[in-house]
Amino acid sequence: MLTLKAIEEAAVLLGDVVRRTPLLYSHSYSESTRAQVYLKTENLQRTGSFKVRGAYVKMCHLPPEARKVGVIAASGGNHAQGVALAGRRLGIPTTIVMPEGAPLSKIMATRHRGAEVLLKGNVFDQAQIYARRLQRQRGLVFIPAFDDYQVMAGQGTVALEILEDLPDVDLLLVPAGGGGLIAGMALAAKELRPGLRVIGVQASAAPAVAASFRHGRRETHLSSSTIADGIAIQRPGRLTLPIIQKYVDDVVTVEEEDISQAMVMLLERSKLVVEGAGAVGLAALLSGRVRAEGQKVVALLSGGNVDINLVARIISHGLSTAGRYLILRTRLPDRAGQLFQLLSRLAEKRVNIINIQHRRERLGLPLGQAEVELTLETRDVSHCREVVEHLARSGYEVEVDREQREPL
Numbered sequence: 001m002l003t004l005k006a007i008e009e010a011a012v013l014l015g016d017v018v019r020r021t022p023l024l025y026s027h028s029y030s031e032s033t034r035a036q037v038y039l040k041t042e043n044l045q046r047t048g049s050f051k052v053r054g055a056y057v058k059m060c061h062l063p064p065e066a067r068k069v070g071v072i073a074a075s076g077g078n079h080a081q082g083v084a085l086a087g088r089r090l091g092i093p094t095t096i097v098m099p100e101g102a103p104l105s106k107i108m109a110t111r112h113r114g115a116e117v118l119l120k121g122n123v124f125d126q127a128q129i130y131a132r133r134l135q136r137q138r139g140l141v142f143i144p145a146f147d148d149y150q151v152m153a154g155q156g157t158v159a160l161e162i163l164e165d166l167p168d169v170d171l172l173l174v175p176a177g178g179g180g181l182i183a184g185m186a187l188a189a190k191e192l193r194p195g196l197r198v199i200g201v202q203a204s205a206a207p208a209v210a211a212s213f214r215h216g217r218r219e220t221h222l223s224s225s226t227i228a229d230g231i232a233i234q235r236p237g238r239l240t241l242p243i244i245q246k247y248v249d250d251v252v253t254v255e256e257e258d259i260s261q262a263m264v265m266l267l268e269r270s271k272l273v274v275e276g277a278g279a280v281g282l283a284a285l286l287s288g289r290v291r292a293e294g295q296k297v298v299a300l301l302s303g304g305n306v307d308i309n310l311v312a313r314i315i316s317h318g319l320s321t322a323g324r325y326l327i328l329r330t331r332l333p334d335r336a337g338q339l340f341q342l343l344s345r346l347a348e349k350r351v352n353i354i355n356i357q358h359r360r361e362r363l364g365l366p367l368g369q370a371e372v373e374l375t376l377e378t379r380d381v382s383h384c385r386e387v388v389e390h391l392a393r394s395g396y397e398v399e400v401d402r403e404q405r406e407p408l
Contacts (some may be wrong), residue, residue, distance in 0.1 A: 002149045002243060004191040007156035007184060010057045014157055017056050017089065021045050023165040023298065028269045033285055035292040038169070040162055043274045043304030047081035047109070049230075050158055050302050051145075054180060055082035057154030058143055059090055067092045072140040074098075074128035076229055077106025078303050079145040084113035095140065097131040099123055103229075103307040123223060125234045146180025147237030156184025162298050163192055170295035173281030175302045176200035176209040176251055177231030179240030185300075186247035199290055200244065200251035201280040203228040203259060209236045210251040213244060227314065228259055230277030230303055252290060257321060258283040264318035266301070267311075275306040320401070323381030326351070327373070327401035328388065334360060334370045342372065345394045349387045352377035 021041045029037040042050040059071065070093030073083045080096040087094035094115040098107060099122060111117050120130040124145075135142045144151055158181070162169060172189055174182040186198040202210050205224035212219045218241055223232040236244070244251070259276050262283035266272045281299035284290045319325045332338040339358065346353065355375040365371055378384050391398050 002152050002156075002184065002187055004188060006149065006153040007160065007188045010053070010150075010153040011157040011160055013057055013060050014053055014154065017046075018053055018157075019045055020161055023162060024270070026270060029282070029286065033292060033297075035285070035294065036296045037285065038166060038296070038298045039270065039272070039282070040158065040298050040300045041272065042158060043272060043278055043301045047078070047085050047113075048303055048305040049078035049082065049278075050155060050181060050300075051078040051082035052085055053082070053157055054146075054148075054151035054154035054184075055079060055143060056086040056089070058148060058150040059083070059086045059092060061150055062092070062141060066141045070094065070138075070140050071143045072097070072131050072135050072138070073143040073145065074124065074131035075145055076124050076127075076232070077102050077110070077305055078230055080106065080110040080115065080117070081113060081305070083143050084110050084115035088114045095134070095138075097127045097134065099127045101229075103305070103310070105307045106305050109305070123232065123234065144180075144237075146178030146183075147239050148180070149239065152180050152184035152187075152240065152243070154184070155181040156188040158300065159185035159188040160192075163189065166296065166298065167193075168296060169193075169196060169298050171197045171199065171290075171292050171297045173284055173290060173297065173299045174198060174200055175228075175231050175277050175280050175300065176202050176236075176244075177206075177233045177277065179209055179236040179244050181300075181302065182209075182248060183237075183240040183243040187243055190247045197249045198247065199284070200248055201284045201290075202231060202251065202253050203276070203280060204253040204255050206232040206234075207253050208234055209241075209244065210253050212236050212241055213248065213251040216245065226259075227256060227263075227276035227310070228280055230275060230305075231280070252284055254280055254283045254287060254289055258287040258289070260314050260318045261322060262286055263306075263311075263314055264322070267315065272301065273304045273306065273311070274301045275303045278303040323378055323384045325354075326376040326378045326384045326387060328376070328391075329371060329373045329399045330391065330396045331365075331369050331371055334368050338370075339372065342391075342396065345391060345396075346374075346376065346387065349383075349390050351383075351387055
């Protein structure tokens with residue numbers, strides 16, 4: 001069984017293996033939520049995620065004969081790197097099965113740490129089925145990503161660090177996937193501070209833990225596409241769910257827009273790269289899904305392993321939906337001075353022009369007219385609305401980019 005003593009013993013094992021990641025106070029998030037908001041930065045952990053904690057503790061307990069044969073694990077990326085690092089440190093051969101859609105950065109990082117990486121299935125659960133089959137064929141030891149008491153003990157050490165750094169914390173916001181992290185953290189937190197609240201957070205596109213917690217039984221939910229791929233699990237663990245039900249106060253879900261906005265804000269305001277799964281706790285707070293006025297809150301940033309191409313797309317999308325970019329099209333008479341007049345109207349609203357595309361030849365465009373597409377840097381959604389209304393009053397027919405129509 002998982003106990004506080006087991007978590008404390010795990011902390012001793014991890015003493016010179018993991019980094020004690022900083023607990024950072026955020027003035028910006030505190031002001032916007034009327035709470036005292038702290039960030040536990042496990043995105044700065046070795047391998048870029050908390051997962052190395054549980055993997056190392058589990059593999060430390062393997063007998064010599066099992067270490068010689070080797071281990072196998074299924075992972076979307078973070079657990080893979082944790083197992084690979086633990087294997088290299090302990091001298092244990094490692095094989096990792098990852099979903100075919102796993103981020104390339106996570107695949108390469110896992111191979112770089114010496115693991116054999118195999119790609120199988122579209123989601124974590126399919127990769128795990130294949131890994132179990134391969135385990136039996138090769139006689140390997142399976143290292144669970146979450147549904148294991150020793151793994152949970154390792155993950156629970158995050159809560160010990162938080163309580164040492166901030167003993168009077170009122171609320172922990174913890175990402176929830178298979179449940180190993182939140183189970184370990186909730187048990188440690190509640191055993192040490194019974195009055196402390198622990199809330200799990202999932203993406204609404206992958207709500208298996210939230211649904212299971214609500215109905216009191218393990219439920220399977222096929223995950224939709226989500227940027228929080230690290231917690232896109234179809235079913236919580238058999239061992240983790242009872243602990244979650246006993247120690248966790250609530251499990252909530254957040255939308256994709258909330259997650260992307262949190263990621264962008266962490267980049268811009270906190271200078272932190274955080275993956276979607278790692279940003280859901282802060283997303284729940286900033287979106288109002290969890291209210292914590294007057295409380296000391298710790299949002300766990302559980303990982304920072306995000307593909308750089310995805311970061312670029314999220315930044316662009318996040319800035320657009322926040323009203324920081326405005327993409328619009330209009331038509332002008334194809335005569336000298338018309339473009340200058342349009343730009344003059346925009347200058348009156350103090351927007352910065354990032355890009356202009358001026359087209360004279362396009363299917364359906366009348367002769368003697370030109371289409372202009374502009375990408376503008378704006379302050380917020382209300383500023384975007386001002387710009388569009390100002391152009392309309394000036395006689396321009398404006399078409400706003402499809403992604404921005406709803407906010408405007």
